[in-house]
Structure formats: C-alpha cells, structure tokens
Amino acid sequence: MADAATSPYLVLARKYRPRDFTTLVGQDAMVQTLGNAFKQNRIHHAFILTGVRGVGKTTTARILARAFNYEDASGPHPTLDLSVEGEHCRAIIEGRHVDVIEMDAASNTGINDIREIIDSVKYAPSSAPYKVYVIDEVHMLSTAAFNGLLKTLEEPPPYVKFIFATTEIRKVPVTILSRCMRFDLRRITPEIMTAYLQSILDQEAIAFEPEALAMIVRAGEGSARDNLSLLDQAIAHGNGMVSAETVRAMLGLGDRARIIDLFEQLMGGAIGEALDTMRQLYDLGADPQTLVADLCEFTHLVTRMKIVPAAADDVSLTPDERSRGAALAGRLSMRALTRAWQILFKGHEEVARAANGLQAAEMALIRLAYAADLPSPDDLIAKLANQPAPASGPPPAAPLARPSGGGGASALRLEPAPVFAADPAPAPPRAPAPPLAPAPPAARARVG
Template sequence: MSYQVFARKYRPQHFDEVIGQEAAVTTLKNAIDLKRIHHAYLFCGARGVGKTSLARIFAKSLNCEKGPTTTPCQTCSSCVGITKGTSMDVLEIDGASNTSVNDVRELREQTKFLPSHGKYKIYIIDEVHMLSTSAFNALLKTLEEPPPHIIFVFATTEPHKIPITILSRCQRFDLKRLPQDKLAGHLKNIMSQEKVTLDDESIHLLIGASEGSVRDSLSLLDQVISFCGNHPSSEQIRDILGLADRVLLLETLRAILSEDIGHALKQVEGLFNKGFDLKIFAEGLLELLRDALIVKESPLSPTSLSQQENENLKDWTQKIPSTHLLILFQILLRGTEEISRSSLPKIVFETTLIKMMKVRELVSIPELVEKLNAENNPPNMVRLRLQPEPATSNQQSSPPSSTHERPATSQPSPDLHSLWRSFVQKVLETRPQIGAILEHARPLKKVENLISLGFDPQSIYPDMLKDRLKTIEEMAVGFFKQQIHFSLEKSAENQKQGGPTVAQQKQEEQIQRSTKLREDALNDPSIKLAQEILGAKVKEIREIK
C-alpha cells in the first residue's frame, strides 16, 4: 500500500473524531436524531479546520445503510464510497473550477434524478464563493424549492463574498480555528501512534506556523519527520519553517529594553545576511513583547515561555513600566505592517528598532500639555523640542532675554511655504507614499522654475526621492502651472533656513488642538461642578468624532 500523508490518514471519519467544533457537531447530530434535515448547509471557516471533513461525515450519516444515524458504520457500500470519493450519490464539486452558469445549469438538471443507492443525493461544493453572480442566480430557485431527495452542503473560507440571497436559504455554521491546547493534544496523540518525539517548544512552533489549522499542522509534522526523522529538535524545526533562533529573538528584545542600539542593529544585519524573513522575525518579537507584558501584569496567565525565559523577562522588565512596553508594542506593530509593504524592509526594521530605543527621549502630548499649562512657562520653550525657533524679526516686542540672542536667519517666503504645503497635500491624495516622504522636506527657495528642498544631514528621504523625482515634477506641472525642477540638499543649516517641515507643522497643530481641548474641558462649568461634588480629577480627555 502506498504511503498516505498524515492529513489524509488521520482525517476524521465520524463526528466524535472532529475536534474543536463542538457547536456544529452537536447541532448536526441533533438534526439527524430529530429528523430535522435541512436542504442546504453552509460551513464557513479558515483553511484546514474541518469544513469538507464535516460535510463528508454528515453525508455518511445520512446515506449509511443503517441510517440516518449519528454513528455511520464505515463498512457499508455507501460509507466506503464516500470515504474513497467514488459514491454516485455524494458529489464533491470544486467551486473554483466550476464557476460558470452552465456548470450550475448542468448540476440543476442532475438534481431531477433520484439517488442510485442512498436516501439522499448530496452535493458538496467547496469554495462556493468562487461561483459567478450568474451561477448563484441560477442556483437560487433550486435552493428555494429543492426536490426532497437533494441536500446541498457548501464550504467556504470567505462567506462575505456569497450573496445574501444564498445565505438566507442555508443553515450557516462558523467553524473556528483550533485553540492551542486542543491542537497540541491532537498532535501528541498522533505522534504517540507514529512513535515521534517532540518537545513542547517544537509543538508550539508547529502550532504557531499552522495558525490553528489541523491540516496545516499535520502537513508540517509530515515535513519535519521527512527532514529530521522521528526525533527532531526545535532548532531543526526553526530551519524548516524559516524562523529565527529563539536566542536571537531574546537577545534582540534584551537589546531593545536596555536601549543598546549597536547590538540590536548587529542582530538585524546578521539576520538579513542569513536570508531570514524580517517580517517573520518582527512578528516573533511582537509575540515576545506580548509575553513580557503578560509576565509583568498577569504572571499566572499561560504563555509559550520556558521557565528560564520567564525569569529573564521578569528581570529585564522589572524597572520598565507597562505603559512603556505598550508603547514599544505599538511602534513595533506599526513597523511590522510597514515592513510587509516596503521595498526596503531592512531599513524600515532598523529605523523601527531605533525608534523603540529612543522612545524615552520623545515628549508625550500629556507632558507637553502639562508644560503649556505650567505657570511662567512660555510655549516657545516647548516648541523648541519639536521645530526650529521662528525668526526673531517675526516676534512681538518682549523684554530682552539674557546676554545671548539667537541671530535671525533667512526664511523662505510665506507664499512658498503655503504653496509647498498645498502641493504636498495634493500629492498625498493621489500618491500617499510619495507625499509621506515630501512631508519631511523643507522648501528653501524658489528661483524661476527650480525649487530647492532641504533635509536633515542624516535623513534617508533624499535617497528615497531620487528615483521618484520625475513623477513629482510631472505632478508639479499641474499644480504650479509651469515646468518645475527640484534639487535635494542635506545640511544642518536647513533647519534654520527652511523652517518646519509639513510633518512638524501637523504635529504642532495637533499639540495646540489637544491643548485647547484640555483647556476648554477643564474650564467647563459642568466639569468643575462635578469635580467639586465628587472630589474627582480629570484623568483623560478624548474628542468624540
């Protein structure tokens, strides 16, 4: 007998073997016992959670020679035929390759004929959402008034693509991904039968890669055994799955928490040179950060950490507040999303890590609000941390400060600044990726049809713009009504000469808006009265949009 892969060998053959789908199984068994058989069922769920397997078991239960029964015999001609896929009364149709209205019309003609052996003629249509609109329309009448011997069982991973007119004619069952503990128990049971040994970390790796899919986890187990034999190690499994070593993840997280930029970037360089997928590594870091939060806030909650890892995370996060860990998580989450979209994943990942390690130096909005509300604390002192100081010529007369005065610097004309911001906004509407880069440029001067753009000395944005200059210049023609060329300059003097970038202007406006919102709320008579009556303090202010 030829070799049979685990996903087929251990496919459930009766209801009691289906794991993790208790609600669907119980409902179908009760329907059979009470003889309340519906004419159309829809099984929804992710790949490999048991949609087609459950459809086959349901078909066996209905057409078994001893049925309808919730425990099909598995030995009669009907049960054997359904298991082998040769039954004349149970037809499995691939919705992805039979999408046309003609396919459905042919199927509809076949429904007129009685079953050859069993009690019902059952059509199992997999990936039913792939049918065309006209095919669904052709199926409507048959679904509404089917012959008494016909039962449809639909399976799909994307139920939102199925017309509501079809959904309303079906009994729907949403099959869920398997939780880790049930999937781990299932794998251990199979491994004991196959005499395979895996430690808990290895099982966790397989389950994580399968994303709650039984079929995927068994296929991966098959692959691991083919590569490593019956006693694979977690390191070998990481190699097969393309995952970074656990030690590298922990070392990188330790570098982030200790703000060791050099060590963290060294880890990224090593990963990149070895060909690891940086997005997968970033996702592993996210999971580790999540575990660190759980260890700190809820030590008794389950995690995938070993005892040594648990102790390490406790030690590393002992003096780090949970709010700081949450901020790191949010920065890394956004960076992970950007890595998947970017053509420069290494640069995005490196800048994300640097941002995580420099987050303490950033000034939070609540901190700024407190400084703005403090007595004898001019707003300019706060603004200096976000953008260059305005030229002294534009300031109102004020008492002279100490002995050192900052010399006035040349600024671009107000018209150029407002024109530049309008142009960047226009680019953001049509080409958001290019517009996001232009937000970090300063318009230095405009001489005839040449606009000079300034950037900070260490900025990576000029390099990102070089290949896009032609596109930007084409967009500029329609906005400036003339042929425009751009020159890119990197210099420390650009901050003084060009003033704030569009990104800095938006950040400053948001701070001012938040400040005004807080002041308005604190000065509201109703709020003051509530504070007096309840002895309360304003903890947080949110704007309802």
C-alpha cells in the first residue's frame, strides 16, 4: 500500500496502452492484413501508418517492432501472437531497446538527422533480429531529408525495418509512399469506444452514468487518447464518480435536453422563450459559442435522422436526442433544416469574432426564430395562385372624407379617370435618300 501511495500516478492513456494486437481497439482491418502477411512470410520492409491524432499510430509501431523481433526459447521468429512476452518485448514496450530507434521528425527535420540513420543502417542489430526505425510525424521532414532517405528506403539491408507515422499523409512525397505499405487507421466508432471506456471504468471500480460516457465519446471524436484523457479529467472533476452533470460542467456543455428545448422554441418562432432559455444556460456556465455549436450539431442530427432514420440508433445519443430528434425530423421540412443550419453556422462565426459573445449569439437566435416563420416559396406560390384575379376595368375609387367643418354629404364623389385612346400606329420608316452624285471637276474648281 505504501508503494501505491508513493508511486507517481500513471494516466489512463499510458496505463491501458495496448501492448499487442488483441488489445488494440478499432483497427480490425489492419490487424487482419498484417496477420495474413506474417503467416505467409510476406513482411514488407517499410510501413507508413496514417490517421487522426490518438488512434494508435505510435502504439501500432511499437507492437510491430515487438512482432518483428519476437524471440522465445525456440529462437527468433516474427509473429503477431504476443500473448507471451519474448526476450526483447519488455525493453521495446518501455522504449529502451537499443535496436528499436524512435525519432520525432517534428524536432529532427533536417538532412543531417537522416544522415545519422543512413550511417547507422550499415551496422547489423546488436541483439534483436531486426533493427527497427520508427519515425513519428514523418511529414515534418524537409525535402532534402526525404530525398536523402529514398535510396536507403528502396533497398535497405535485410535486417532493417522502417515504420513511419503521420497525421498529414498528403504532405508525404509520393516517392516515399510508393516504397511503403500503407495502413489508414480509422476513427474508433462510438459503439467500440463506449464499450472500451466501460471496461476501463469497471477495472478501475469507478461508477459512471451512461449519459456521461456518451458526452465523452462525442467530444473525443474517435480518438482513443482523447477519450481516455477526457475520462481521466472527468474522474478527477467528479471526485471518483463520472456523472453527466460533472462532465457537462467540465466540457462547458449545455444540458442536451435544454438544447433540444431551445431548438424547438426557435423553430416554433417563440423568440422570447428562446432568449430566456439561452440566458439561463449562460448563467449556468455554458459558453455562448458552445451553445450555438450544440444547436448546429443537433440541427445536423435531425437532418441525418430525416434522411437516414437508422441514425437514431447511435449509442452516443442521449434518450432525449433519440426520441425528440426523430419526432422533429418527421415534423420539420428539409428546407427549414438547411436554412437553420446556414443561419447557425454563420452565427457561430460571428460569435467567435464578436467582443460580446452572448449578444452575437442572441442576434443569431433572433434571426433563426424569425426566419422559421417565413413561408416557403411553394407556400407563396400557392397563396398567390389562390388569390382572385383583379377586374378588367379600373378599380373603384375609394370615397374621401370631407374636411371637418363642412356641411353636406359626408364623402366627395370622384369622377372616373379619363380614358385615353391608344397611340396611333407608328408610320413606316422612310427609305433613306440616295447619296448625292459628286460634282464635276469644273464645278469643284469654280467653287475653289
């Protein structure tokens, strides 16, 4: 107990970092491809891993380094079955193996850094079967560094493996990409991420509310590291309990049910009630820009539900979003939803630039509420088509009241407006006169 109390705290993202492919979440397609390559002994010498932040690029690189250098009592043999630690596994996991070299290209961008790799490639590994070079954020290398790496990358020694990781695959030259086996690591789906977070909370013996996990999964945007960092923060914020209220306060979110109330009020034209709801959420600590972003998100959700009803089955949705969103999708037209999205999207930009975010947010809501009352073009056309046609003659003149103090009739009689005859048809244009013949030379001389 004393050791646990005095040892430094290890964050969840490091404590539960996958150490083999069985614990790597959300990348089944890549694992299957690698498994087939290892079984057939068709292991490429260079790999490039791409994907958004926190999906497991560096983790996958370390697991691959373990798989290349796996060695047990029977000898070295590359394998993806890492359930039993091999001779080199512990040192590779802890990042201290001499034959697994990790380099951050963000801080080592020049040709001189690549020359060190090129020079060291000539020497065989000291203890492991393969010498593995892991270059993170490889897109940050300079053009000269990429060019210096080309020849070595194309024909490396048989004991060398390269693993590149990047979040900007388009910035990597095609000459590098053509020499690597590429794997695109996907965002982790909400279903898998929710189950993953639940398993971690169960292992940590921490109580949680499903709505709180839904908020964290939505904010994490498919990144395992971001989700675990938010979960760590939520545990600390809630004093050991992950509740929806604490997560909402931590992320600065408005109550999802209140956001739906606000959306319904705006689409119904109840601008007074909408402004009151906005002010209440603001007083509770919600950021105006976040509130407008939440309205944008809910507008997008309702639109998706209208087009794809199965979108209501998303596990990251709250019960209110699922039921009330589906009802709004059936009630609102696509034209009204797209118009609401445009107004809210523009309002979000205005709130970000405004000196007073609350005022800008309220003006955006006022525009949306009044735009919700506007009839659609189809309604206008139908309304105009149902109006009676005007009479062919001139309209009757309205009676004018007599000036005060005068006697007689109470209204003046107006004479009908005179009717003018139509203009006569214009005369046909006259033919142009023939040009004058030039004067004889004698006549010109007399004139001169």
